[in-house]
Amino acid sequence: MILKILLVAGVIAIIYFMFIKKKPAVQNSNKEKKRDEIDSSDMVECSTCGIYCEIDDAILSNGKYYCSKECIEKAK
Secondary structure (H helix, E strand, O other): OHHHHHHHHHHHHHHHHHHHOOOOOOOOHHHHHHHHOOOOOOEEEOOOOOOEEEOOOOEEEOOEEEOOHHHHHHHO
16 A cells, blocks of 8 residues: 555656756856857947947947047037
8 A cells, every 4th residue: 555655656756857847947158158249240329320330340438339530529
């Protein structure tokens, strides 16, 4: 009798752990790195005129991106 109860409890436990219980989420450090990395082909908007240009061509000044020196001077 006790053996049957243990067998049923074991089957229920196996079903629970295999199908019902959620597996812990594995943190993928590659995805987090990709979000933080800036690609050279990313586009940013000029704070003055609103034109989009590649991040390699943009000028970063006071935490804002500008498309040219003229736009930086207009912003001042």
